[in-house]
Amino acid sequence: MRPIEYVIDTDDRIVAAAGGWSEFAAENDAPELSPARVLGTPLLDWFAGDDLRQLWRELLAVCRRTNTARTFPYRCDAPDFRRALRMTLTPRPDGSLHFRSVLDHQQQRPRLELLRRDIPRREQFVLLCSWCKCMKMPSGAWADLEIAVTREGLLNGADMPQLSHGICPSCRDLLLGGPLQPASGGPWTGTASVPRRDLAC
Numbered sequence: 380m381r382p383i384e385y386v387i388d389t390d391d392r393i394v395a396a397a398g399g400w401s402e403f404a405a406e407n408d409a410p411e412l413s414p415a416r417v418l419g420t421p422l423l424d425w426f427a428g429d430d431l432r433q434l435w436r437e438l439l440a441v442c443r444r445t446n447t448a449r450t451f452p453y454r455c456d457a458p459d460f461r462r463a464l465r466m467t468l469t470p471r472p473d474g475s476l477h478f479r480s481v482l483d484h485q486q487q488r489p490r491l492e493l494l495r496r497d498i499p500r501r502e503q504f505v506l507l508c509s510w511c512k513c514m515k516m517p518s519g520a521w522a523d524l525e526i527a528v529t530r531e532g533l534l535n536g537a538d539m540p541q542l543s544h545g546i547c548p549s550c551r552d553l554l555l556g557g558p559l560q561p562a563s564g565g566p567w568t569g570t571a572s573v574p575r576r577d578l579a580c
């Protein structure tokens with residue numbers, strides 16, 4: 380997969396989408412994310428929920444204020460694949476921000492019906508962390524997605540709940556409570572996400 384790249388201007392509108400963006404949208408059966416559809420739209424409109432939008436506002440503000448590129452790992456799964464990506468967010472002198480995501484690791488797995496876009500859903504929601512893909516369990520604890528769907532009996536395509544995206548406490552702490560990893564390399568200490576409101580991940 381080619382790197383996925385996009386740029387937001389000082390008003391946080393997407394003004395460029397290049398690299399592997401088109402392929403990624405196509406592979407994830409998300410034609411609504413084609414460059415022609417997203418250009419000119421506010422980046423934050425692509426995130427569901429006030430929590431995520433506020434988190435992104437803070438991240439963008441920190442990046443601009445410190446004028447320092449940051450790199451974050453994140454998960455963006457497809458039904459048949461676990462995917463680990465790494466995003467580098469780079470401020471530019473004109474106040475725009477450049478995003479570049481590369482695929483670090485992809486592993487095929489038995490299909491997770493929960494992530495399919497083409498199945499009927501019941502009224503109930505389950506909450507996934509947008510960064511690490513953990514799922515919030517009824518107990519309130521967060522569990523790795525594959526473990527959670529097994530525990531909750533969400534392994535077949537019948538009677539799937541709807542997906543809601545937020546952020547788990549661990550990822551929130553990493554993003555806002557501690558130092559983020561400069562883009563120069565080394566072990567990651569933070570996580571981040573790309574627009575994925577309508578992606579199957």
Ligand SMILES: [Zn+2]
Nearest residue numbers: 508511547550
């Ligand atoms: Zn998380």
